[in-house]
Amino acid sequence: MKRYLTEDEWCIVEDDFTPEGFRKTEDIFALDNGLMSMDGGFEEMCSDDGRKETPSIKGLGVCVDGEVVNMYVCNIAEYRRELNMREGYVERRMCVEVDKGKRLQVKARRFLSVADRSMAAISYSISPLNFTGRLSIMPYLELRTGGSMGREDVGVVEKMNMKSGYASMVVRHGGKAEAYTMRYRIMENRNELSLKPELIKKEAWVGNRVDINGQMGTTITVEKFIGHASTDDIVEDRIVELADATAMKALTKGFDRMMEEQKEVWTWIWEKNVTSESGGIEELRMARLKRFKELEKKR
Secondary structure, three states, X not given: OOOOOOOOOOEEEEOOOOHHHHHHHOOOOOEEOOOOEEOOOXXXXXXXXXXXXXXXXXXXXXXXXXXXXXXXXXXXXEEEEEEEXXXXXXXXXXXXXXXXXXXXXXXXXXXXXXXXXXXXXXXXXXXXXXXXXXXXXXXXXXXXXXXXXXOOOOOEEEEEEEEOOXXXXXXXXXXXXEEEEEEEEEEEOOEEOOOOOEEEEEOOEEEEEEEEEEOOOOOEEEEEEEEEEEOOXXXXXXXHHHHHHHHHHHHHHOHHHHHHHHHHHXXXXXXXXXXXXXXXXXXXXXXXHHHHHHHOOOO
């Protein structure tokens, strides 16, 4: 296993990216709150990550002047990814070069809520460093197949829908149906933008596409919120309605407030569950990782 360089036993940090290294660390950066899961892949659309989720709820495609930001194709000038086990989130910072040297700064943070396990939140910020150009942003839901993450039975998409700022997907696993809905906002330097997205639906993929004139030195931030409901919660013909009400509740709270709730609940979880530990930083970190993976699923 790769040696992680941080001196904090509560954090696992990956400070470079290679496709081979990604395969080894994918499970470490996966999240699962016992109701929903996010694999350890990236938000951007990547051509060779071999993921499987039910469905992929974190998807957020980005294009720069028509070129897809793809971790396997772009030049990665800077990269740092962290699993913060004390507060229950994954964060990534990187600088990528696309389309003849155009440099883009990216900061992404995501978590599955343990305060309300039917919610998830993602904050994704991009900043053009040396150019002004067209940024295409695509928040989406997708049912992926292949790879090793998630359930063996990824289910079947029964219905999908979308409108401005919204997408929904219903997936059936045997006799159980689950609904996932997505709500989002896009801001430029913290000022919310008025959206006129293109609505896109294709096989097992549903979402929006928003084109923005990305000015050099500005920051575009997408806050994406997921709501979940299933036939364990309510009759089947109302699961999309319930999931969307949950996503709207998350959108109304906003990312920062949800993050504060996440920190508070994880503080309580660790206070109740931390035992006496000894050893060096590496030993403590691996022990915390094992315990984190157990506790995040415990309802």
